[in-house]
Amino acid sequence: MKTSKPKLVIVGNGMVGHHFVEQLCEQQLSQHYDVAVYGAEKIAAYDRVQLSKYFASGSAEELMLTTQADYEAKGVELHLGQQVSHIDTANKRLTVNGQQTQYDKLVLATGSYPFVPPIKGNDRRDCMVYRTIEDLEAIEQAALNASSGVVIGGGLLGLEAANALSALGLETHVVEFAPQLMSVQLNDKGGELLKQKIQALGLGVHLSKATEEIVDGESAQHRLNFSDGSFLETDMIVFSAGIRPQDTLARSSDISVGERGGIVIDDNCQTSAKDVYAIGECALWQQKIFGLVAPGYQMAKVALSQIAQQMPERVQAPLTFTGADMSTKLKLLGVDVASIGESRGFAGAQYVELSDLQAGVYKKLWLDETGLYLRGAVLVGNVDEYSHLLSQYLSGDALEEPAVTLLLTDESAPLTLKDNAIVCSCHQVTKADIVEQVIAGNHQLAEIKSCTKAASGCGGCSALVQQIIDDTMQAQGLDTESGICCHFEHDRQALFHLCQVENIHDFEHLYQQHAKANASPLGLGCDICKPVAASIFATLENQYVLNEKHVALQDSNDAYLGNLQKDGSYSVVPRIAAGEITPDKLIAMGQVAKRYDLYTKITGGQRIDMFGAQLADLPAIWSELIAHGFETGHAYGKSLRTVKSCVGNTWCRYGVQDSMGLAIALEHRYKGLRSPHKIKFAVSGCTRECAEAQSKDIGVIATEKGWNLFVGGNGGMRPRHGDLFATDLSTEQLVLYIDRILMFYSKTAARLQRTSVWMESLAGGLEYLQSVIIDDALGVNHALELQMDKVVANYQCEWKTSLEDKVFLQRFSEFVNPENAPASTKKQYQYQREQKFPIASDVQTFTEINRSGSGAGDIAITLLDEEEVLV
Amino acid sequence: MSWVNICEESLLPARRGVAAWVAGRAVAVFNLGEAGIFAIDNIDPATGVSVLSRGLLCELNNELYVASPIHKQHYSLTTGKCLENESLSVDVFEVKCQSGKVLARALAQGGVLR
Numbered sequence: 001m002k003t004s005k006p007k008l009v010i011v012g013n014g015m016v017g018h019h020f021v022e023q024l025c026e027q028q029l030s031q032h033y034d035v036a037v038y039g040a041e042k043i044a045a046y047d048r049v050q051l052s053k054y055f056a057s058g059s060a061e062e063l064m065l066t067t068q069a070d071y072e073a074k075g076v077e078l079h080l081g082q083q084v085s086h087i088d089t090a091n092k093r094l095t096v097n098g099q100q101t102q103y104d105k106l107v108l109a110t111g112s113y114p115f116v117p118p119i120k121g122n123d124r125r126d127c128m129v130y131r132t133i134e135d136l137e138a139i140e141q142a143a144l145n146a147s148s149g150v151v152i153g154g155g156l157l158g159l160e161a162a163n164a165l166s167a168l169g170l171e172t173h174v175v176e177f178a179p180q181l182m183s184v185q186l187n188d189k190g191g192e193l194l195k196q197k198i199q200a201l202g203l204g205v206h207l208s209k210a211t212e213e214i215v216d217g218e219s220a221q222h223r224l225n226f227s228d229g230s231f232l233e234t235d236m237i238v239f240s241a242g243i244r245p246q247d248t249l250a251r252s253s254d255i256s257v258g259e260r261g262g263i264v265i266d267d268n269c270q271t272s273a274k275d276v277y278a279i280g281e282c283a284l285w286q287q288k289i290f291g292l293v294a295p296g297y298q299m300a301k302v303a304l305s306q307i308a309q310q311m312p313e314r315v316q317a318p319l320t321f322t323g324a325d326m327s328t329k330l331k332l333l334g335v336d337v338a339s340i341g342e343s344r345g346f347a348g349a350q351y352v353e354l355s356d357l358q359a360g361v362y363k364k365l366w367l368d369e370t371g372l373y374l375r376g377a378v379l380v381g382n383v384d385e386y387s388h389l390l391s392q393y394l395s396g397d398a399l400e401e402p403a404v405t406l407l408l409t410d411e412s413a414p415l416t417l418k419d420n421a422i423v424c425s426c427h428q429v430t431k432a433d434i435v436e437q438v439i440a441g442n443h444q445l446a447e448i449k450s451c452t453k454a455a456s457g458c459g460g461c462s463a464l465v466q467q468i469i470d471d472t473m474q475a476q477g478l479d480t481e482s483g484i485c486c487h488f489e490h491d492r493q494a495l496f497h498l499c500q501v502e503n504i505h506d507f508e509h510l511y512q513q514h515a516k517a518n519a520s521p522l523g524l525g526c527d528i529c530k531p532v533a534a535s536i537f538a539t540l541e542n543q544y545v546l547n548e549k550h551v552a553l554q555d556s557n558d559a560y561l562g563n564l565q566k567d568g569s570y571s572v573v574p575r576i577a578a579g580e581i582t583p584d585k586l587i588a589m590g591q592v593a594k595r596y597d598l599y600t601k602i603t604g605g606q607r608i609d610m611f612g613a614q615l616a617d618l619p620a621i622w623s624e625l626i627a628h629g630f631e632t633g634h635a636y637g638k639s640l641r642t643v644k645s646c647v648g649n650t651w652c653r654y655g656v657q658d659s660m661g662l663a664i665a666l667e668h669r670y671k672g673l674r675s676p677h678k679i680k681f682a683v684s685g686c687t688r689e690c691a692e693a694q695s696k697d698i699g700v701i702a703t704e705k706g707w708n709l710f711v712g713g714n715g716g717m718r719p720r721h722g723d724l725f726a727t728d729l730s731t732e733q734l735v736l737y738i739d740r741i742l743m744f745y746s747k748t749a750a751r752l753q754r755t756s757v758w759m760e761s762l763a764g765g766l767e768y769l770q771s772v773i774i775d776d777a778l779g780v781n782h783a784l785e786l787q788m789d790k791v792v793a794n795y796q797c798e799w800k801t802s803l804e805d806k807v808f809l810q811r812f813s814e815f816v817n818p819e820n821a822p823a824s825t826k827k828q829y830q831y832q833r834e835q836k837f838p839i840a841s842d843v844q845t846f847t848e849i850n851r852s853g854s855g856a857g858d859i860a861i862t863l864l865d866e867e868e869v870l871v
Numbered sequence: 872m873s874w875v876n877i878c879e880e881s882l883l884p885a886r887r888g889v890a891a892w893v894a895g896r897a898v899a900v901f902n903l904g905e906a907g908i909f910a911i912d913n914i915d916p917a918t919g920v921s922v923l924s925r926g927l928l929c930e931l932n933n934e935l936y937v938a939s940p941i942h943k944q945h946y947s948l949t950t951g952k953c954l955e956n957e958s959l960s961v962d963v964f965e966v967k968c969q970s971g972k973v974l975a976r977a978l979a980q981g982g983v984l985r
Contacts, residue, residue: 486931522906524886526929527938527945552886552928556940559925564940568920814924816878816900820892840919 005034006104008307009094011084011249013039015048016280016296017109018065023304025074032311033105036077038084038096040110041132044068049293051136052160055167060133061724087253089273105275105307108250108263109300112243112281112291117152121214124222126236130161131243139238143168146235148220150174152211154181158240159332162203165238166333173204173232175224177241180207185328185339189355190378193362197335197381206232245282245289258284267320269303277303285321294425295324325394325425329379329386338383341393342366342376349375352403365389365403372398374406387464391421391431423468424454424461431468438472445469446760450718463763484751485528487511487519492676492751496536500747505541506549507533531555532751535638538674539746540787542794544801545637545674546808557636560811561798562618565611567838570618572598572610573635574625575671578645578663578683579606588628596621599835605642605680607633612829612836615814622799631797634671638752640679643667644692648685648702657702659685662731666700669735672795673742673788676749676758694721697755698738703727707734711741711769712759720756723766726774736785740773743784874967874974883908883973888924888937893975898964899924900973901937901948909948910964910975915939917959 008024010017021037024030039045046063047053054060071078079096086095087106094101114129116122126142129135143149149165151158154176166172174181180191181198195205210227217223217233224232245262256264256272262284269277280296281289290296298321305319329338343366345351350367359381366376374393379386389406392399395418399406417423419432429452437451445466449455455462483489490498495514504510510533511523525533534553538545545551545558557563562570574589589608593600596617598610613621622632635641645663649655663683670679682693683700692715693699699710705728713722726737749758762768771777802808815821829836832843877891883902890913891898897913901924913921918941926937929945936945936954945954946961953959965978 520930520933522903522930524903524906524928524930524935526931527927527943530927552884555927556925559927559940564922564925566918566920566941568922568941815890815892815897816882817891820875822892822895 005032007102008033008035008105008107009101009103010035010037010107010109011094012109012111012280012282013037013041013045013078013080014109014111014280015045015065015293016111016300017107018045019297020107020109020279020300020304021071021074021076023301025076027304027308029304029308029311030075034077035075036101037071037079038082038094039078039080040083041134042081043133044071044078044080046133048131051130051133052164052167054133054136055140055164059727061727063133084249085252087249087255087273087276089253089255089276092275103275106277107303107307108271108276108278108282109280109296110246110249110278110282112289113246114239115242115244116239117211117241119211119214121222122239124214124237126221127214127239128236129239130157130164136164139164139236140168142236143170146170146221148172148234149236149238150222150224150232150234151238151240153240153242154178154205154207155184155240155242156182156328156330156332157243159198161238161240162198163333165236166201166203170236171204173206173234174198175206175209175211175232177210178207181205182337185343186337186378186380187344187364189353190337190362190364190380193355193357193360193380194332194335194337196357197360198333201333203333204232243281243291245284247282250278250282258287262289265299265321267302267322268306268318269299269321270306277306279303286323288323290324290326292324292326292328294428295326297426298324298428325390325422327390327393327425329383336379336381336383338377338379338386340377340386340390341374343378345376350403352407354407363407365406367399367403371403374399374403387417387423387461391417394421417468423464424452424456427453427456429454434465434468435472438469439476443469443473443478444757444761446718446757449760462765466763483516484532485526487515487525487529489516490514492532492536493748495532496539496747499533499536500540505537505543507553525553527555528751531558534558535674535676539791542672542674542791544796545798546802546811548807560615560618561632561636561802562613563636565838567612567840568615569611569838570613570615571635572613572618572621572625573603573607573633574630575633575667576607577667577671578643578660580660580664585628585630589625589630592621592624595624597829597836599837604644606644607642609635612838616812619803619809619812623803626797626800626803632799634798637674638677639672639674640667640670640681643681643683644696645683646685646690648683652685654688655685655702656704657685657707659683659691659700659702662700662707663691666698666735666738669792670738670742672798673746673791675742675746677752677754679742679755695719696722698722698741700734706730709734709737711766712755714754714756718756722756723759725766725770737773739788740781740784741769743788744769744772744780747784874976877973877975880968880971880973886928888926888928890921890924891975893964894977896977897921898975899926899937900966900975901928903928903935906935908966908968908973909935910966911937911946911948911951912961914961915941915944915946916953916961917942917944917956923961 044067045065047065068078082096084094084096092103114131128138148171150173151162152175154174162172162174180188181194199205211224212227213225215223220233221235247257247261247263250263251257258264263271263278263282265271265278265283265285269279271278279299281291302319302321309318327340345366348369350371352365354363361381364378368375377389417431421431423429423431433452434454437448442448442451455465498514530553534550593610599612600610603609643663643666645659648659680696681698682691682696684691684693685702693701694710695713695715699713699722701708707729708727709725710722711725714720745755828839830839832845837843875893885902888899888901891900898910899913900910902908913923915923922940923937926940929936929938935948938945951961951963963978964975966975
């Protein structure tokens with residue numbers, strides 16, 4: 001008999017509701033429930049914290065946290081644009097669009113809505129709010145016909161909205177009822193400095209203004225009449241006067257709500273109704289609403305642990321919600337602002353205040369009555385001390401030195417965070433969590449991000465996390481990024497720079513001039529610094545890699561222009577740009593493979609590898625291939641491998657651009673570029689993405705208007721989707737950006753660092769890279785382009801060059817005295833599936849793989865041919 | 872064991888390895904110029920494959936090594952010991968140059984000639 005799983009329903013697909021589902025799936029609890037999510041908005045969860053980025057990129061794509069397809073893949077039903085209108089808590093039923101549906105457990109994550117003050121005329125045309133992507137689209141639309149805009153509300157969100165209006169080119173004003181800006185977080189003097197800074201940016205700030213009515217204006221669409229008799233005219237109005245918990249559904253379903261709104265929850269995030277939980281901004285805990293994302297995530301974890309508790313095999317202790325720290329650090333209209341704890345002070349408090357109007361900095365620390373404990377802080381204009389102060393505040397420890405020293409910290413001084421200090425507030429990661437992982441061997445920021453989740457939320461703590469990694473490694477006596485090996489104290493980037501600036505083209509000079517002072521005079525180097533130097537020389541000059549100056553520096557594969565296999569033989573990989581190959585060339589390859597008895601396989605990069613070539617046969621194999629029009633595929637190099645492509649609009653009914661043509665052109669442009677690690681590209685001819693471009697270092701996806709460029713994707717051990725770098729590019733623009741990105745990567749990446757990890761290790765990440773490549777923030781683009789042009793101009797097929805060089809060919813007569821060889825030295829191979837394999841390999845040949853009838857998961861394997869044919 | 876003539880000295884490229892047959896054994900010979908010529912087994916004991924002559928030469932802690940091109944273990948050119956794994960080692964051969972010729976012979980553990 002089929003027993004159906006209990007049904008878990010989540011109402012709301014905002015950041016917190018989505019986080020709940022993510023945790024559910026991550027902890028593999030989703031398999032115990034049928035999970036359904038109802039979202040009122042028409043699109044899946046997106047990053048509301050970064051909402052104003054919408055105006056920077058002009059699209060919601062970057063903000064998306066997930067997609068309908070992601071949910072499908074997780075086996076979670078996602079119903080978007082669906083309002084849940086009633087909960088029958090007695091019979092555990094929901095009404096959605098008039099239909100009834102059952103639940104066993106229910107989680108309310110309905111969020112909040114913007115409060116619009118009851119001002120006469122607040123429903124006039126172009127009076128809007130700022131919360132959803134739909135709101136932003138409406139604001140963008142209205143701004144087209146407006147020259148001025150007013151934001152009502154001078155709090156955190158109001159200033160963000162003002163930033164957006166200003167970015168849309170409107171003359172912008174902020175109207176605030178209170179006598180200061182950000183009256184929840186800042187004190188009067190902090191607010192005053194913020195006001196001055198915002199006014200200096202050309203925005204109007206109007207404090208202590210109560211708007212009485214909105215009427216027709218004379219010079220603009222609206223006029224705001226204030227209670228003091230003054231007025232302000234504007235074309236559009238955005239209300240941002242605070243948020244209110246979205247508790248309508250709970251109210252109408254007789255679930256307890258607070259006097260001033262909010263669904264009442266206990267420490268378990270449980271509401272007054274059995275099996276109904278509430279999390280995020282809609283929830284009221286101890287008369288408090290938490291309007292930040294971090295406490296919402298915590299509630300999601302708590303509710304989940306409580307639900308999981310009721311499953312029989314769970315042994316983990318349930319979590320409870322114990323409140324959350326509301327300290328924040330942010331940049332508003334380009335002004336750094338931070339508040340910690342009781343940032344507005346309290347009766348009997350002692351304080352330390354620093355006000356430097358000349359430098360535009362205001363800082364105030366609030367201490368308890370004894371002056372020994374930090375209770376709060378306000379920072380405006382400069383927030384360097386935020387991490388120190390927050391750590392001190394959260395630790396609850398007494399100050400060891402006079403409080404004023406907290407404001408005089410030297411940035412370069414070692415960090416004195418306590419072990420229990422929360423470094424990443426989005427994911428509640430402490431310093432101790434990070435230190436533990438560093439000691440376990442995770443030394444890269446990217447690794448720490450993936451195993452602790454620190455810095456993977458808003459990313460604000462990345463610099464701090466990096467510092468903790470460095471400090472921990474130093475404490476362990478490990479070298480941090482200082483020096484690639486025991487011969488050089490420079491990292492790869494520094495060596496690249498030195499070689500470029502000082503025109504160094506050989507290892508001898510590099511070693512003489514830049515090796516460590518105590519490095520041996522022999523100057524031999526090692527298997528780390530030599531290949532790095534070879535790669536740098538190749539990126540800078542793109543000379544023949546096996547010339548006399550460089551040949552001794554090349555690693556196993558580069559040294560013989562082939563990929564060394566486990567039996568000492570090599571694979572041969574000619575370039576088949578974008579996987580396009582003529583029948584004649586296919587036949588030629590087949591004939592070569594047959595003549596030299598090579599194992600052949602079509603690879604994931606859409607080309608054909610031929611394995612088992614003996615060192616001595618490589619020159620003959622390559623001269624035949626070259627005679628048939630092939631060239632080297634650089635499979636042996638840390639360089640461009642392949643540009644994978646779908647067939648594109650030349651054949652495909654759905655294609656919108658010629659992806660094949662572009663892929664071939666890109667492969668020919670960048671072939672031969674030596675880089676810190678291998679580089680893979682892909683081009684898809686439409687949004688169906690058959691070429692899987694988002695999993696490549698450089699991915700290009702055709703759009704109706706041009707090409708979308710993705711950077712930093714990876715398959716392999718740690719898969720990563722590429723970041724959307726730019727949209728709707730012309731082909732010329734696309735190539736220009738790729739030129740710059742690849743050369744910037746080649747210059748700045750660490751040794752053997754793929755673009756995915758490089759991207760994550762760049763302080764400032766994608767945005768920083770965009771500012772360098774698109775806006776030329778470092779002023780290096782011209783030099784990067786020249787460098788790429790040089791590499792492209794100096795391209796050569798290394799096998800063609802090699803075959804013309806007698807000295808080079810000597811390398812392939814492996815033994816200097818072949819006349820002394822013992823009688824039998826031929827390598828032995830076995831034959832399976834009509835091809836050869838090294839004799840030491842265990843080749844498995846399966847006829848069929850059956851699932852046996854009863855035992856779940858048992859797999860029966862039948863060997864087809866156990867007879868091994870030896871040669 | 873007696874000295875075996877391998878090849879002309881001019882055939883040994885600087886700072887690189889070549890393979891040679893010495894009394895039926897594959898040997899990797901490395902020419903380090905002023906620092907000398909060194910020879911060890913060509914077979915990588917970690918994999919049993921005859922490739923050490925194709926490895927990169929390294930100087931680590933005042934000792935000369937070759938890094939196996941297969942999995943990068945380092946073998947000392949003077950003692951044959953593996954830096955990463957004490958249980959692995961290769962035999963070391965004695966090398967000398969005589970009137971433009973390179974000669975080699977096997978050297979037993981502890982320096983006693985076989």
